[in-house]
Amino acid sequence: xxxxxxxxxxxxxxxxxxxxxxxxxxxxxxxxxxxxxxxxxxxxxxxxxxxxxxxxxxxxxxxxxxxxxxxxxxxxxxxxxxxxxxxxxxxxxxxxxxxxxxxxxxxxxxxxxxxxxxxxxxxxxxxxxxxxxxxxxxxxxxxxxxxxxxxxxxxxxxxxxxxxxxxxxxxxxxxxxxxxxxxxxxxxxxxxxxxxxxxxxxxxxxxxxxxxxxxxxxxxxxxxxxxxxxxxxxxxxxxxxxxxxxxxxxxxxxxxxxxxxxxxxxxxxxxxxxxxxxxxxxxxxxxx
Numbered sequence: 001x002x003x004x005x006x007x008x009x010x011x012x013x014x015x016x017x018x019x020x021x022x023x024x025x026x027x028x029x030x031x032x033x034x035x036x037x038x039x040x041x042x043x044x045x046x047x048x049x050x051x052x053x054x055x056x057x058x059x060x061x062x063x064x065x066x067x068x069x070x071x072x073x074x075x076x077x078x079x080x081x082x083x084x085x086x087x088x089x090x091x092x093x094x095x096x097x098x099x100x101x102x103x104x105x106x107x108x109x110x111x112x113x114x115x116x117x118x119x120x121x122x123x124x125x126x127x128x129x130x131x132x133x134x135x136x137x138x139x140x141x142x143x144x145x146x147x148x149x150x151x152x153x154x155x156x157x158x159x160x161x162x163x164x165x166x167x168x169x170x171x172x173x174x175x176x177x178x179x180x181x182x183x184x185x186x187x188x189x190x191x192x193x194x195x196x197x198x199x200x201x202x203x204x205x206x207x208x209x210x211x212x213x214x215x216x217x218x219x220x221x222x223x224x225x226x227x228x229x230x231x232x233x234x235x236x237x238x239x240x241x242x243x244x245x246x247x248x249x250x251x252x253x254x255x256x257x258x259x260x261x262x263x264x265x266x267x268x269x270x271x272x273x274x275x276x277x278x279x280x281x282x283x284x285x286x287x288x
Contacts, residue, residue: 036094039101041066050109050132051125057112059125062089064096064106065140073146073173073286074105076129076162080153080179080268082192083122085113087154091268095150095275102279103287105142107133111158118198119211126162130171146286148174148222150278152268153235154192156180160213160243163222174285175224176278179267181235182243183214191234214239217246224254225281227274229262 038044047060066072077096081087089108096106111125130147137144149172151159156177163172184193188202197207209215224247228240240256247254257274259267 036097038064039097041069042097042100043067050107050129052128055128056117056121059110059112059129061107061109061129062093062096063140064100064104064108065142066100066105067141069141071137071141071143072103072105073148073282074107074133074140074142075099075282076126076133076147076149076159077106077108078111078126078149078151078155078159079108080151080155081113083113083119083154083158083196084192085116087113092152092155098275099150099279102283104279104282105140114192114195114198119196119207122158123162123165126158130162146173148172148176148282148286150176150282151180152178153180153264154196157182157213160224161211161216164213164216167216167218167221172222174222174282176282177213177224177243178227178271178274178278179229179232179235179264180213180226180239180243182212182239182246184208184212186236186238186242214242214246217243217250219250221247221250221252223252223281223285225257225278226254227257227259227267227271227278229259229264229267231261232264232267234264 042064045063048063049058050061051059077092079087079089079092089110092108096108099106109129111122113122133142133147134144149159149163157180160175160177160180163175185205185208188208194200197211226240226243228237230237244254244256257277259271
């Protein structure tokens with residue numbers, strides 16, 4: 001991941017302090033991205049606008065691609081951050097570099113969010129990003145037949161929702177979702193959910209159900225790779241369990257790749273081999 005190469009350098013005490021402070025630093029944008037070398041042959045184009053002039057607000061993406069290479073499968077990368085407007089996408093660049101090193105074109109996007117915009121604005125943004133990827137496939141070396149979504153936390157929710165809601169099999173070929181709130185009815189008052197949905201009214205849960213990826217799984221849904229911390233108190237493991245059950249009802253059997261003892265934050269910072277395993281999963285689907 002983007003922060004540590006040697007996990008043995010982190011003592012338990014230091015790790016507890018770090019994981020207590022890191023969410024605050026994320027929220028106030030106090031952490032600056034560390035420039036890491038790009039994989040050989042990969043070019044990074046920052047702040048490329050992917051929305052048309054008529055869009056409610058311009059949105060940008062960072063593109064990792066290999067100029068002059070044959071068309072390659074692509075991944076739409078979706079950051080977390082409680083579905084908030086102005087959330088930083090750069091923390092996903094560590095995953096982006098791993099994907100790019102394995103031969104993927106990566107589109108790491110920003111999207112609209114609360115409090116100015118609510119569901120389903122960010123889903124429309126991601127749909128537009130996928131359309132943009134197809135329109136610009138030749139420019140960035142994207143194979144438009146092979147596009148996946150990959151997100152963490154709120155980004156994992158959106159990565160699943162855009163792939164599953166009104167799914168067209170030609171749109172998204174696979175999903176990777178980490179520590180993702182798949183079922184917003186588990187805890188309707190969970191931090192950020194009411195603001196994301198634009199309502200605190202939980203008596204009628206129809207909106208919460210509509211906004212939950214777990215309710216949009218069917219037999220044509222793309223395969224999914226889920227990884228989840230067992231000690232995540234923010235996005236409880238029950239979300240992953242319910243998503244697996246929804247896929248099983250549709251005739252598929254995805255596995256939950258558990259991260260024992262990991263909370264929400266350290267599930268992102270220290271995922272072990274889960275990112276590499278997720279890319280192996282994508283390889284098995286998108287490079288056949």
